[in-house]
Amino acid sequence: MPRNTSHSFRVLFGSIVCSLLAVNVAAAPTLNSRSDSFATSNFTSLVARAPAPISLPLIIIDQDTSYVASIAMGASGKTFNVIVDTGTPVFWLLSETSEQLVRVYRHPSACSQLTEGYARARQGQHNGIGPTSSSTFDAGDKANEGDEANEWGFTYMEGSTAVGFAAHDKLTIGGVSLDDMPFGVAETITGELVKAFEDGIMGFAPRTAGTAARSCSAGTNPAKFDESTLVEVDNFDATGNYWMVSVSTVKIDGEAVISTELKAVVDTGTSDIRANPAIVKKLLAKIPGVQQIAAGSDEEGSQEGTGGDFLLPCDTESKLAFTIGGKDWDVDPRDLALPDERLEDNMCFSQIFGDPSFGEDTILLGATFLKNVYLSLNLETKKIGFAKPK
Structure with missing residues (x-):
């Protein structure tokens, strides 16, 4: 399993903006960055000590199907679109060798006749991560064929799974770089994940175990x-x-x-x-x-x-x-x-x-x-x- 994220990373990543804001009824958040803290006096000193917030603009997908952030990963700064997910604690990206890099969007058959154009728009290529695309990519024991020490996987509430191995690489998010970020590399995905056009998921749930993107704190935007x-x-x-x-x-x-x-x-x-x-x-x-x-x-x-x-x-x-x-x-x-x-x-x-x-x-x-x-x-x-x- 990957090494634990350092304390300095937890403090830094704890400053990330991830509020949701509705600007009108049927549309979701604006693309402006949002910062999360409380306007109470007992939190003032904490904000004063905290590092500068990382602004993470969110992209709205369809009718609020998901909220997506663009991040850069690896030595080359390759761009990945990831779902911002407060419901799970793990951060993972697709492997560059996955056989599922071609996007496939299959809409429920009950209304497929309404969404053929939408399905075609979903076709394309996912971005994947690995040693070919990043010279700083580190999968540890994965280099040894048959070694199970570095296996990784996660099952979501509705049954979808992401399975592969654990790795580390440089993450650039909101203009801030983290050199040894632990994350999961998914070789195989199932269920609803197959239908997504995003390249992975960045979890913001509060659990501290696992390859987790840590949750938010810092100041609100009045x-x-x-x-x-x-x-x-x-x-x-x-x-x-x-x-x-x-x-x-x-x-x-x-x-x-x-x-x-x-x-x-x-x-x-x-x-x-x-x-x-x-x-x-x-x-x-x-x-x-x-x-x-x-x-x-x-x-x-x-x-x-x-x-x-x-x-x-x-x-x-x-x-x-x-x-x-x-x-x-x-x-x-x-x-x-x-x-x-x-x-x-x-x-x-x-x-x-x-x-x-x-x-x-x-x-x-x-x-x-x-x-x-x-x-x-x-x-x-x-x-x-x-x-x-x-």
Whole structure:
């Protein structure tokens, strides 16, 4: 396994900007850099001691499918596009020898007729990393054929996997270079990862073990949010592996539909909102015109057709809200549907998805929710902040 990241790197990387800011309802964050801290007096001295923040502009993919940053890797400074993911702790890139460097985007068959042009746009070549493209690439024992000491792999919540070996190389991010960055080199990827056009994933979850990109701290940018609405709450995850908050109530149009406490994972690497199908069905039953898609399996074996998919009117006016830290945080109605997947009778796929792998006390808040708030994540204080964007 790779060497542990140094303390100096953790402090430096802890300054990276990774807030999410919604500037309008259906679009996601701007490409401006965002910096994450809290405007409380007890944090002032920490900010004063911290190194200058690393500004990491985010690229918005489609209807907030993912948030992507461009980084440079290796001696040549080769560019890689990576998903910025607060839901996992690992950083990995595709191997230059992977047989999966050719991008393949396969849309669920249920609406393939709507997205042929979109699929063609996804074709192309991934960037890969390795000794051929970088003279500073170090894979340690990988040079010895049959040596298993350097094997690496990671499995994501929905079942996708990245498998390969551990390595080190120079990382340049936001204009700052780190000479001995540990990361995973994926020779094989499966599941949803195969459909992505990005070259890897950079995780910002708080766990300290593994080949992890460390999470964020540093100062917020008051120009981007209404300071009077700022609320900070403790990370609710006792394991320290996720950014998690307590949701006391979930409302539809002001009516409390779920009043039992939910553990909500804050995940920029997921485009939708996910929960146990029973919870999702209870919520969506309050939205006029909602239809549940019958359970079954699509031809790709994905989660489509598990009974967790719903359709709702593309122009729904129902408002979803989550109570966090004693305040209601609204999701604009236009963010509840996938507008580019308009089906017959003005119906769209719901951005609230039922996943049977979730317990009845857990929910995942992806970009559908996060683009409606200003989010800050503080590794030092283990606090999560929410505010209304300007």
